[in-house]
Amino acid sequence: MDKDLHKKSLKLAGRKYKLEDPHEKDSISKALAITHEQVSDAYTEGQIDPVIEEADGKDM
Template identity: 50%
Template sequence: MRENKGKNTELAGRMYDTSDYQKNDELSNGLAMTHEQASDSYVEGQIGGKIERSSGAEDELNNRGYQ
């Protein structure tokens, strides 16, 4: 039981590292995938944003879907 507890705290304390993309274990793959998803969400920004033009004007983003 104690052996598993030590292993669990080791896993829970593990953070993403760039080398996780090259590793083949399940934990590294999960961390790399989660990092990729978080990065994509961060780069996309918010849904109700505005496009800022170099002239200083702001255009609303189109929220309608394509049909």
């Protein structure tokens, strides 16, 4: 494996949610923001089977 590619993979694997993630354009930031919102909603509402809602209001 290329050392540069290996370093990039390790950097991605260590990513955590940041408050500015919902405003970023890359797919990792969007996925982290959606997951963070889902966990927060499930924790706050106490639902076992929550509906996943995208930012544009469509249910998945």
